Amino acid sequence: MDNNNEQLDKIVGDIRRMASYLHGIGRNDLLLNAIGVPLLEELRIEAARGNLSRLHITADYRFLLTDYGNREVELSPIHKAVYLLFLNNPEGIEFKRLADYRDELTGYYMRTATRLDKDKILETVDRLANPADNAINEKCSRIKKCVPGIDG
Numbered sequence: 362m363d364n365n366n367e368q369l370d371k372i373v374g375d376i377r378r379m380a381s382y383l384h385g386i387g388r389n390d391l392l393l394n395a396i397g398v399p400l401l402e403e404l405r406i407e408a409a410r411g412n413l414s415r416l417h418i419t420a421d422y423r424f425l426l427t428d429y430g431n432r433e434v435e436l437s438p439i440h441k442a443v444y445l446l447f448l449n450n451p452e453g454i455e456f457k458r459l460a461d462y463r464d465e466l467t468g469y470y471m472r473t474a475t476r477l478d479k480d481k482i483l484e485t486v487d488r489l490a491n492p493a494d495n496a497i498n499e500k501c502s503r504i505k506k507c508v509p510g511i512d513g
Contacts, residue, residue: 414428460491
């Protein structure tokens with residue numbers, strides 16, 4: 362077993378040296394070609410896992426990162442509603458089919474935005490569900506910037 366670990370350590374060292382060399386001479390194109398995009402994506406996901414925290418959502422919809430000392434993620438009610446929608450649909454939602462989830466999104470938004478009137482909430486959800494509007498992309502981009510561990 363020790364011999365196998367030594368071999369693996371040598372391989373890791375060789376890869377590190379070769380990658381550093383290619384990077385140092387400005388040939389990231391060759392490095393990317395050698396690694397390949399699918400493997401690079403897997404490595405990126407694996408690297409992000411080390412930064413993830415468990416998320417606790419309180420009864421009053423505060424988002425707390427438990428592994429970061431209950432640090433609160435500051436999001437507006439609509440951003441919380443969008444996050445909750447995607448959290449509750451782990452299989453994913455195509456943006457162009459967001460209208461199919463209008464009622465669910467409205468429910469989350471009404472619970473997180475207790476101070477807004479219903480007409481304003483419905484107007485915002487309609488914009489998000491409209492495939493011709495860029496609102497959902499803007500909301501998701503903002504969430505990615507605020508929540509550590511989400512690819513952004």
